[in-house]
Amino acid sequence: xxxxxxxxxxxxxxxxxxxxxxxxxxxxxxxxxxxxxxxxxxxxxxxxxxxxxxxxxxxxxxxxxxxxxxxxxxxxxxxxxxxxxxxxxxxxxxxxxxxxxxxxxxxxxxxxxxxxxxxxxxxxxxxxxxxxxxxxxxxxxxxxxxxxxxxxxxxxxxxxxxxxxxxxxxxxxxxxxxxxxxxxxxxxxxxxxxxxxxxxxxxxxxxxxxxxxxxxxxxxxxxxxxxxxxxxxxxxxxxxxxxxxxxxxxxxxxxxxxxxxxxxxxxxxxxxxx
Amino acid sequence: xxxxxxxxxxxxxxxxxxxxxxxxxxxxxxxxxxxxxxxxxxxxxxxxxxxxxxxxxxxxxxxxxxxxxxxxxxxxxxxxxxxxxxxxxxxxxxxxxxxxxxxxxxxxxxxxxxxxxxxxxxxxxxxxxxxxxxxxxxxxxxxxxxxxxxxxxxxxxxxxxxxxxxxxxxxxxxxxxxxxxxxxxxxxxxxxxxxxxxxxxxxxxxxxxxxxxxxxxxxxxxxxxxxxxxxxxxxxxxxxxxxxxxxxxxxxxxxxxxxxxxxxxxxxxxxxxxxxxxxxxxxxxxxxxx
Numbered sequence: 400x401x402x403x404x405x406x407x408x409x410x411x412x413x414x415x416x417x418x419x420x421x422x423x424x425x426x427x428x429x430x431x432x433x434x435x436x437x438x439x440x441x442x443x444x445x446x447x448x449x450x451x452x453x454x455x456x457x458x459x460x461x462x463x464x465x466x467x468x469x470x471x472x473x474x475x476x477x478x479x480x481x482x483x484x485x486x487x488x489x490x491x492x493x494x495x496x497x498x499x500x501x502x503x504x505x506x507x508x509x510x511x512x513x514x515x516x517x518x519x520x521x522x523x524x525x526x527x528x529x530x531x532x533x534x535x536x537x538x539x540x541x542x543x544x545x546x547x548x549x550x551x552x553x554x555x556x557x558x559x560x561x562x563x564x565x566x567x568x569x570x571x572x573x574x575x576x577x578x579x580x581x582x583x584x585x586x587x588x589x590x591x592x593x594x595x596x597x598x599x600x601x602x603x604x605x606x607x608x609x610x611x612x613x614x615x616x617x618x619x620x621x622x623x624x625x626x627x628x629x630x631x632x633x634x635x636x637x638x639x640x641x642x643x644x645x646x647x648x649x650x651x652x653x654x655x656x657x658x659x660x661x662x663x664x665x666x667x668x669x670x671x672x673x
Numbered sequence: 674x675x676x677x678x679x680x681x682x683x684x685x686x687x688x689x690x691x692x693x694x695x696x697x698x699x700x701x702x703x704x705x706x707x708x709x710x711x712x713x714x715x716x717x718x719x720x721x722x723x724x725x726x727x728x729x730x731x732x733x734x735x736x737x738x739x740x741x742x743x744x745x746x747x748x749x750x751x752x753x754x755x756x757x758x759x760x761x762x763x764x765x766x767x768x769x770x771x772x773x774x775x776x777x778x779x780x781x782x783x784x785x786x787x788x789x790x791x792x793x794x795x796x797x798x799x800x801x802x803x804x805x806x807x808x809x810x811x812x813x814x815x816x817x818x819x820x821x822x823x824x825x826x827x828x829x830x831x832x833x834x835x836x837x838x839x840x841x842x843x844x845x846x847x848x849x850x851x852x853x854x855x856x857x858x859x860x861x862x863x864x865x866x867x868x869x870x871x872x873x874x875x876x877x878x879x880x881x882x883x884x885x886x887x888x889x890x891x892x893x894x895x896x897x898x899x900x901x902x903x904x905x906x907x908x909x910x911x912x913x914x915x916x917x918x919x920x921x922x923x924x925x926x927x928x929x930x931x932x933x934x935x936x937x938x939x940x941x942x943x944x945x946x947x948x949x950x951x952x953x954x955x956x957x958x959x960x961x962x963x
Contacts, residue, residue: 496678514948644792
């Protein structure tokens with residue numbers, strides 16, 4: 400009986416190691432090849448580099464114009480996530496607290512956006528009317544819009560668990576709606592807000608279609624598009640492509656490792672992909 | 674009173690930009706899908722159902738794209754659910770370094786798809802790619818394939834990459850579901866002498882049903898909108914073999930024939946509205962219970 404259990408444990412451990420290896424292999428492959436010379440990396444495999452080529456990274460930063468695209472990406476993802484949190488949290492608060500029929504409808508109407516596809520064709524016209532075509536502001540606004548339905552969904556659920564007595568106490572102390580929200584409610588919402596921020600940051604960091612179609616010049620491109628463009632130019636130098644990839648995914652990996660707890664709680668409470 | 678504390682302008686900004694940038698384009702799209710709208714002429718003519726006839730006619734390739742999208746959706750639902758469930762059970766208990774494995778297994782989900790595409794283009798390369806090299810090294814030369822350019826393998830390779838990237842996500846949701854199941858059920862089953870399989874079949878699966886419904890809905894909504902995986906790996910090729918609805922939409926976008934493209938999105942919009950309605954009803958209910 401005991402022996403049986405030990406074998407079972409062993410099989411389980413081996414299985415999970417095999418699957419974890421499959422999950423991590425492509426990433427390790429990139430890491431190893433980023434330190435090789437171009438001829439060494441011409442066949443992408445797991446042989447170790449003779450000499451670690453750290454200058455690959457500086458070459459890539461210069462040739463791939465990574466600083467510029469990094470700044471772009473940070474501002475697109477950072478600002479759009481902030482804008483998204485701000486408008487979603489206030490909206491979710493008002494919708495969750497004042498559940499009149501019309502507001503219930505509005506809530507449902509907005510979170511339907513989780514499922515519905517964007518119409519990229521007619522959106523061009525809308526972007527032109529609003530003077531946002533080919534502008535960085537345009538991308539920031541569009542990114543916020545794509546994340547709003549999901550954010551409201553999560554925040555709405557969270558606000559349901561925040562006691563109404565807080566609102567009443569705030570009102571007795573003479574708060575107006577703005578003060579009530581920003582100095583009483585928002586601090587309580589922080590865990591959910593962090594989750595929403597991280598998820599929308601990761602989603603927008605990884606998105607590339609909106610900039611591809613609504614930005615006309617390469618100097619406004621985010622990192623994902625820059626790396627794809629770099630790949631097109633330097634297909635033969637896998638060492639450089641690998642170094643570029645590492646620098647592109649490093650920010651999201653760091654955000655993921657630091658914010659893991661929030662990401663997982665957000666996904667399981669909402670269980671929705673943004 | 675409530676009206677004053679929870680003013681409408683709190684909702685107005687989110688609602689406003691949501692309507693302007695998603696609802697308005699969708700409604701315009703429904704109207705324009707009945708026209709010959711394109712990028713070469715300013716005039717737009719009403720042409721009735723012609724675009725939809727084009728989409729559903731057997732002479733064109735669109736049905737093939739719709740077909741592929743459905744195949745993709747069904748196979749990723751099945752594979753991701755099975756693998757995700759297996760992983761969730763494995764990392765739940767009984768193994769060492771649980772948290773380490775959870776972190777690793779979820780990692781592919783956060784890597785940008787464009788980057789994943791580049792990495793797998795290298796891995797799938799027929800001459801020097803990791804898969805074929807490994808197969809040759811262990812003497813299985815006859816198994817080597819042109820993974821992304823062979824008509825028989827390209828779509829399967831795309832599905833494999835998508836499952837690689839997405840299974841960890843499903844694992845996380847199912848793991849939360851498994852952890853929510855009370856231990857007393859398993860203890861009672863132990864007393865009744867139930868084996869591991871019986872416990873899985875008669876306790877885990879039924880009690881995990883809500884979570885499984887949620888993951889199925891998520892995979893469904895994701896699969897029908899699939900674009901990036903195909904775009905980065907084959908962009909619909911070889912020929913049209915791996916075209917899905919969204920790569921065709923973008924093909925039309927580049928060609929400038931907006932009418933057909935927007936009609937395709939409209940078809941998708943109608944399907945997703947119906948599915949999305951039920952999906953959201955379902956998820957809001959889970960929310961209340963859970």
